Amino acid sequence: MSGPARQAGNAWSGGTLIANARIVTPGGVLDGGWIWLRNAEIAAIGGPSDPLPSAAASAERIDGDGGWALPGFVDVHVHGGAGHDFMDADESLAGIEAIARFHAKHGTTGMLATSLTASREELTAMIDRASRYMAGDMPFAQVLGVHLEGPFVSLKWKGAQNPDYIGPPQLDWLDEWAARYPGVLKLQTLAPELPGALDYIERLASHGIVPAAGHTDATYEQIVAAADRGLRHAVHTFNAMTPLHHRNPGTVGAVLTDDRISAEVIADGHHVHHAAIKVLSRSKGNGKVILVTDAMAAAGMPDGEGYELGGLPVVLTCGVARLKDGGNLAGSTLTMIGAFRHMVREVGIDIPAASAMASGNPARQLGLDGVTGSLEARKRADVLLLNEALELRAVWARGRLQE
CATH class of the missing domain: 2.30.40.10 (Urease, subunit C, domain 1)
Structure with missing residues (x-):
């Protein structure tokens, strides 16, 4: 810069x-x-x-x-950067500040601190750290709240989520977090097909938290039923969800066709082919596509080993992060300016529309469009x-x- x-x-x-x-x-x-x-x-x-x-x-x-x-860009799905993760147990909050500073240099002015699947205690500690940081000065990118990615997701589509902590939705956890940290939780990813998930989605919405589908084995019909109960968001569309088939449209088919659902996409040239992003933008319209980084701690760091995501070893090769065991994509090293440029240069979206996908659309999804995003x-x-x-x-x- x-x-x-x-x-x-x-x-x-x-x-x-x-x-x-x-x-x-x-x-x-x-x-x-x-x-x-x-x-x-x-x-x-x-x-x-x-x-x-x-x-x-x-x-x-x-x-x-x-x-x-x-x-300024608003990233609703970011795990870390500059060698730090929001799940790090850093009571000084220096790790959060390092993440915010790194992403601010790449155009992000607002973000949701995003968790990984972990124990109840670890998730509570992460929410607590984010809440305390939000109460401070925040000289870099603003932490606008918390996105809980998991732990109520599908084992089949776990991706880089730690299977040791995956389980069915727990309403008492949600109620405790919402009461203890009012206004901090902004979005939660879960698999709508799990037992109790529809009630959980309804409870999320009642707390003013955006219910999101991701890491899910849901059918088309299950996603539509979830949208009837308040589902309004799809996490890293195309990745870690049932794909589109002409006789079995799956999660992707429901996301593409249900106007109630906004769709994240990781526009880095690795997670989703640019032609699939064109299909997404033409199906959803420019107002329902949201660019995210899904960036992990290795964003901004050199290639090599020694990285982790949710306690799972990660290898970074040519800027692409994959689990050491199995080779699944493990988040990304993308920045929001990189996602924006990819949309313009590779997908063919015009600059005002790509800007809305990176700023206005996510701000509106969070109910913050009266403050930022345009x-x-x-x-x-x-x-x-x-x-x-x-x-x-x-x-x-x-x-x-x-x-």
């Missing part, structure tokens, strides 16, 4: 003005537009003919050089500046320039 060219100005009192950029807004692209960041908010935004507010005269001015200004006045100053080659020049998270 190369730093932006600046002109002198009082950034503390006047904020930051990004000018001469293609500003991606919900209403369209403002060519040669400007955006003014002040006091952690987007103070104002306009096209080339719109007058600047007089108070912006003292702002630190950055020339966008005709590049792109996008809303470039609009009075929203949080989560902003990316890219050059014409879609390389990051600068990232602001809550108005703070990430360096």
Whole structure:
């Protein structure tokens, strides 16, 4: 990430003005537009003919050089990065900070700390650490809440989830977590075909937590029945779920055709072929596709052994993480800017639509679209500046320039 060219100005009192950029807004692209960041908010935004507010005269001015200004990315499925995992028992919270700092450098301004299948005690400890971090200053990417991936998933489609802790849904666990950490749990992945899963999905929804299908052996009919009870999300679509067959459409068929369900996809060129992502985006429409990294601790780290995911040994080869035993894909080393570029360059999605998949759609799924996910006045100053080659020049998270 190369730093932006600046002109002198009082950034503390006047904020930051990004000018001469293609500003991606919900209403369209403002060519040669400007955006003014002040006091952690987007103070104002306009096209080339719109007058600047007089108070912006003292702002630190950055020339966008005709590049792109996008809303910061929101990653609802990320396990770690820079050698750390959200499941690490790090009471100092330094591991969480390292993850947030790493992903902020790659365009993520908001994320869900994502668990792995583990014991009740380990999951509670992870939620507790995330909750304490959320109560602090959060100078890098904002931890917006917790995504519990498991432990109520299918053994058949466990992927890189630890089978020792997989089991049926436990309503008392959920009720305890929701009461003890109100508002922290945002999303949970489970297999809807498991005994008790439909009641659990309904309870998730009653707590304001997004119920998600993943690591599942569910039939088409079981996914539709789950959506009737509140299922609204599919985790890493195509991966670790029953595939589409013309006489047995499976989980994938239900996800593709049920408009109630938003669909994650790991757009790294390894987990899903770009043609399958085209099928997904054409079936769901741009408003229901959500880009995620599913990044593990090895993201940003060199190839080799010595990595783990949920206590299972992982080998990183040419940037691809696989379980040492069996060779299953073990999360990814993807970043959100990498996913965004893949969608534009390989899948053929236009920049505003790819931006929505990486920012607006996930923010809306979490009910946070009034705060972040798009470039609009009075929203949080989560902003990316890219050059014409879609390389990051600068990232602001809550108005703070990430360096």
